[in-house]
Amino acid sequence: MEHLVEAKALTKHFGTFAAVRGIDVEVRRGEAFGFLGPNGAGKSSTMRMIACVSGRTGGELKVLGMDPERDGPRIRARIGVVPQLDNLDLELTVRQNLQIYGRYFGMSRQQCREKAVELLEFAQLSDRADQEVEPLSGGMKRRLTIARSLVNDPELLLLDEPTTGLDPQARHLLWDRLFRLKQDGVTLIITTHYMDEAEQLCDRLVVMDGGRIAAEGSPGELINRYSTKEVLELRFQPGAEKPDLERFAERVEVLPDRLLLYTQDGEHTLAKVHEHGVQPIQSLVRRSSLEDVFLRLTGRTLVD
Amino acid sequence: MTRTLDPANKTAPASVGLVWRVIPPGLYGGRASTLVERSALVNRRGWFVLVGGAFEPILFLWSLGLGFGQFVASVAGPDGRPVSYAAFVAPALLAASAMNGAVYDATFNVFFKFKYAKLYDAMLATPMGPLDIAMGEIAWALLRGGLYSAGFLGVMLAMGLIASPWALLALPAALLVAFAFAAVGMAATTFMRSWQDFDLVQLAVLPMFLFSTTFFPLSVYPGWLQTVVTWTPLYHAIELMRGLTLGVVGWGMLGHVAYFAVLAAVGTVVAARRLGSLLLD
Numbered sequence: 140m141e142h143l144v145e146a147k148a149l150t151k152h153f154g155t156f157a158a159v160r161g162i163d164v165e166v167r168r169g170e171a172f173g174f175l176g177p178n179g180a181g182k183s184s185t186m187r188m189i190a191c192v193s194g195r196t197g198g199e200l201k202v203l204g205m206d207p208e209r210d211g212p213r214i215r216a217r218i219g220v221v222p223q224l225d226n227l228d229l230e231l232t233v234r235q236n237l238q239i240y241g242r243y244f245g246m247s248r249q250q251c252r253e254k255a256v257e258l259l260e261f262a263q264l265s266d267r268a269d270q271e272v273e274p275l276s277g278g279m280k281r282r283l284t285i286a287r288s289l290v291n292d293p294e295l296l297l298l299d300e301p302t303t304g305l306d307p308q309a310r311h312l313l314w315d316r317l318f319r320l321k322q323d324g325v326t327l328i329i330t331t332h333y334m335d336e337a338e339q340l341c342d343r344l345v346v347m348d349g350g351r352i353a354a355e356g357s358p359g360e361l362i363n364r365y366s367t368k369e370v371l372e373l374r375f376q377p378g379a380e381k382p383d384l385e386r387f388a389e390r391v392e393v394l395p396d397r398l399l400l401y402t403q404d405g406e407h408t409l410a411k412v413h414e415h416g417v418q419p420i421q422s423l424v425r426r427s428s429l430e431d432v433f434l435r436l437t438g439r440t441l442v443d
Numbered sequence: 444m445t446r447t448l449d450p451a452n453k454t455a456p457a458s459v460g461l462v463w464r465v466i467p468p469g470l471y472g473g474r475a476s477t478l479v480e481r482s483a484l485v486n487r488r489g490w491f492v493l494v495g496g497a498f499e500p501i502l503f504l505w506s507l508g509l510g511f512g513q514f515v516a517s518v519a520g521p522d523g524r525p526v527s528y529a530a531f532v533a534p535a536l537l538a539a540s541a542m543n544g545a546v547y548d549a550t551f552n553v554f555f556k557f558k559y560a561k562l563y564d565a566m567l568a569t570p571m572g573p574l575d576i577a578m579g580e581i582a583w584a585l586l587r588g589g590l591y592s593a594g595f596l597g598v599m600l601a602m603g604l605i606a607s608p609w610a611l612l613a614l615p616a617a618l619l620v621a622f623a624f625a626a627v628g629m630a631a632t633t634f635m636r637s638w639q640d641f642d643l644v645q646l647a648v649l650p651m652f653l654f655s656t657t658f659f660p661l662s663v664y665p666g667w668l669q670t671v672v673t674w675t676p677l678y679h680a681i682e683l684m685r686g687l688t689l690g691v692v693g694w695g696m697l698g699h700v701a702y703f704a705v706l707a708a709v710g711t712v713v714a715a716r717r718l719g720s721l722l723l724d
Contacts, residue, residue: 153724190568192564192567192568192722192723193723193724194723194724209469211469211572212469212472212570212571212572213570215568215569215570216569216570220568222564222565222568224561226560226561226562226564226565227565228481228560228562228565229560230485230560231481231484231485235484239477239480239481239484240565240569242474242477242480242481243474243477243566243569243570243571244569244570245474245477245570287565288568291569
């Protein structure tokens, strides 16, 4: 089986609201696949359908070659799910959380005990094993949730915004764990609205907006296709008249206090801008990032 | 009705078809017992709460049986023969304790786990389905009710309030009663929106506790109230317990058993289906 997830014209409606409006997605074995998009883009709805906890309204969906509609429990037995919000069992200890979760998958008590020790190690929580869950830090709870999702040795791991709300140290530690999983051959599907996370983790991703797929490719491909190699940022006094520099760049974006010039060579463009007599109060040349692609595709308007 | 005689198109027998209509596949993963295991694990540390709950009916029995017993020499038993007040009230308290233990677990505790702890969301990410959750939680609630009942039966025995070996059947009867109350309680909980709605549970349980012939025979009530009382589940539970512990047994008791079997089955299926529609949207 080449594709662990195959969706064709997949749709999801909640009453009259269309959360997912016909998407085609293929996730290959062993890759890390990302769903990017602003809030309300339909990422989580898609994840829930793949996790077999939400029925589809239309289209086709195959997970591990099976139909979630018919084989939900069998598919769930072979995948791991890290939900957006930790739903750990606060009435149990760290270790018990892992053990009882294994029991839900039908593992023997002995297997659960052994697996818990291994996963505590992986999540770097061995020294907290027999403590309550509640006092753990956000990063620790997140690692425990991820460890819990691995209890059944899943072939496919679904992570819904895995690092939202974590501090940088906790995020990097978590990324490190996810890399290790990928090296072990686990296929990852990640939703995120952090571009650095997507660039770090994902081999391939789709950008979703308004329930549709706006673009698909590897981070590098998307940057090539939807942005330029470099971006020149020119900062002006707020409210000052901004010069028209359209002819110096492939694309110019006008922000309240800045101009963004999308160009293949930022320094060269800056020199030409200076030649033209434009004097910004600050200038910065940087490489194009996925964030530029994202904002181009989904717009700068705030969606809540 | 016409019948197609296509052998290749033979569908499952009608009975199986009905079962799958009521309980669609995917609702049940066959692992309800692990949920009971979880509850046992949680309560290993809170065992005193469990034991504490068993004392309530015993206190009632002592205060009413010993106190009231001084003023009321005897009451007409199920077959009309007089019995001591304590022997009259004790089986009713047995039924009420089965009800209380089960209802408490299946409503407050389930609501917390469902709404706030998001425990069932985590379980549904495994091969378990809503029916596993409903059955597991109801099983725990009925075990708890059964535990209270067993303790209480022991106290009754020690106080000489058991008049017949039929009383042995009072324990399985109490389990059935607890099962029914837990199932209906859990089904009701799936309709609750906030903690305020739980006043309704009190509103149902307390009058039932006071009026379902727990403390007085049915004959003291006016005719219309008698009719209402005979509809309540606790009345049927008390009739069952009183008959068994006092040794007044008849075929009519199977009617009470059937009443609870139906409540238990309907409650479980409704609870599972509601959980399914709420959590698997």
